Amino acid sequence: MWPVYSTDARRRRHTPRNTRPLRSFRRSLCALLLPLIASAQAYGVPVFGEEFDLGQPDGSKVPVRIWGDEFYQVVESLDGFTLVRDQDTGFICYATCSPDGNELVSTGARPELFSGEDLGLVRHLRINPASARAKVQAARSRFSLENERVLAAIDARSAAGSLQIEPPSTGNVKALCLIVDFDDEPGTIDPSEVDDFCNRLGYGSYGNNGSVRDYFSDVSDGGLDYTNYVPTAYYRALEDKGYYDNPLEEIGPKARELILEALNDLEASGHDFSQYDSNGDNVIDGINCFYAGEVESGWGMGLWPHSWTVEFYADGVEALMYQITDMGAALSIGTFCHENGHMLCWFHDLYDYDYDSSGVGYYCLMAAGSHVDSGRNPVEPCAYLKYWADWATPTVLAAPATGLPLTAGVNTSYIFLHPTLFNEFYLVENRQQTGRDAGLPDAGIALWHVDVFGSNNFQDMTPGSHYECTLVQADGQWDLESNLNEGDGTDLFDSDSYAECTPYTTPNTNWWSGAPSFLMVTEVSASAATMTFTYRTADCNGNNILDGVEIAQGSSDDCNNNDVPDICDVTQGTSDDTNSNLIPDECEADCNGNEIPDTTDIAAGTSVDCNTNDVPDDCDMDFGTSQDCQPNAVPDDCEADSDGDQEIDDCDGCPLDPAKDDPGLCGCGQVDDPTDYDGDSTPDCVDDCPQDPFKIAPGWCGCHRIEDSANSDSDPVPDCADMCAFDGGKTMPGVCGCGMPDNDTDGDGVFDCHEDCPFDPYKRDPGLCGCGVNDFDSDGDNVPDRCTDECPDDPAKSLPGACGCGVPDTDGDGDGQADCKDNCPDKWNPDQADSDGDGVGDACAPVSPEPQVETEQPPTLDQPQPEMQLPCSLTAAAPAALLTLWALGASKLARKKKLRFPRANS
16 A cells, blocks of 8 residues: 655656656546545565464474465465464464354464364365454554554654655665664674675575666666665664564564664664655655564564554654565565565555455566565566556557557556546556566466556455456456466467457456446457557447447447447347347347347247247236236246136135135035034034034043143143143053152163162162162072171171181080180080190190209299390389280290290299
């Protein structure tokens, strides 16, 4: 878009005197435009599917492909899945759509960790076009408001009191190219290389076709010598790169902060900024800024390349516009030239800001053409922009002429003006795939339809919604408007494919209003460096009289009011003439409006005439010649009438009763007898209870009963038919009877009312162990395992007894001690005496007399036993009783270990 500048600005032009009418036209055009653009517009730095490596918060990189500019972007993974940056985590994730389709929503799944295909996502996901346009408009409005503020501030400081700015599109123009780097990202491209990139004639590094200076000199035919001052050293930013390039912060403020740092640093060194005002309007002609490293943010955030306004004043001149972009590992001139097209020439963007169409595609610097050959050899501006920049003076097409020459690579073109509107015209130029235009998709004559009040955001091709600059694509497919491509091999005119464009061809040369322009570009030559074409006005019958004049004079008929003689409509195929009477079909009787004359419509079978009255059936009905009662677009006299009563079956309430066409009182096939025996106002013929004055249908309870409304339990069945009249849950007793539901709570196939364990699917009665516990008897001793058998694997015992499960409690000697614990199981010894403590009862051990020998006295309680120690807790202060208990325990332990204490002498 163009920025706003004063309506009284006098733009300096160098127009030859022999083109004064065209010069007057351009001045009128400017006078119309400038008031309309009363606020500064935001320019975009677009990309068209280029690949980038965007940064993740953990320092990793995600390879992506991006379409868009700083105001709106579509970002996809390289395999086509749409991405967003998750606002909660800051990570780039796969996207899905909000339910209303107006927003992209993060899935939280990162593309480096998951496959979009495995996740079941849809490729090339997009939000609703209306929502995309709204987002673009909101972003651009934010930029425009800031632009207006900066312009107002400059205007307030203007010595004249009124801002007067002119585009520095011609002459010797010098701008400023700042280069900045960061502590954490030092510059890697030498400043001298940047200087050569901007200024050196014949520059070719990184595969570029010349320098920025070379480009503007070439496309202006030498009318603009554009150079840039490049400092000899990088300006080192005050903060690390991440401070300025925050992927969660909108572009603008930090970029301007960075640029102002560099400008103030340059000013502090005594730099003279007045040298950058070539046209004396007190505004710096251009501020470019390269920063070290790659762009990493995406989605128009951080330091995404962009163009905006900045406030800075020094040496009597004001800053206005700047553009900033990353240097990357290699420099390319495309984006730089595109952005300087805005600053130097006030060029509009000619791409679609919400990227649902292609604008002028690869055919112009101000659209995708800036990215041809990865930006190393951007194409030329189209004829429209060269005309706007005063680099070309198109030849006005006035008198018919043949063999008009057009040479490619130089700024020659032809213009066909609207007879009454300054804003609309056609331009014709030759574009060849050589030099600057080597990357074009096609070669031949380019026909441009311009309406400076249009916008390349609007691809609808309607009178009120169309491009500012439209490439009239020779094949008539309108691929650019349909967003199918950025241009293809059938867009331009030449003798080998499409050799003419007239009001009668597709595409045609009509004005946007739909009126024919009478522009006829014909006899286009073969594609070559110099091509020719024939221009003539619309004279379809070749009598050297304008068709419009013929029609106005009445010497040619124009029955369809399309400003083309009827004879030409027919002979040139603009209109059909199905009955060969040289009258366009649309001018003949066509009662149904199907664009086929009635006289041929029926004969051709396009319309049916079922009643053979020589009028198409649809017209029969429209004009009332035939009725269509249902309606179904078929005359009634052509449809079935089974009872012959002149009422077709589809509209006859009694189609088989010739005496009736509606059921009446008694229905079809019956005479309407009004007799009403029971006086209930319903004739007996339709009263199913003819003797019951209270009912006309038996209902639930039958005729002569009025209990239909009695419903004690309020269920859907009245009491008369309800066998459980007081049970709201049942109408029949069922299995369990009224008042009890037929439930099987535990699902064991037995209703709750028939079992004592309704919650236990394995038991119907409690059995031995009760509900919920099974009566299983593993050892077959008739004692259930789980509830009473403490020895479930011992069929002989249900309790452990003295010997425990699995061991019988046998007492072989009958002494009251079970064999398993009896120290003498074969002899009666109920006391279990075992004098020597050897585990064998005295009753079973033979006793022999002991010799009388002297021995030591057994230890007493006052004398500690040898090798016996008191526990640490039993101190000398312990109670004697406790010591006694310990001693007894020690004695038992000694016996268990078969220790022997000597006996005392008797």
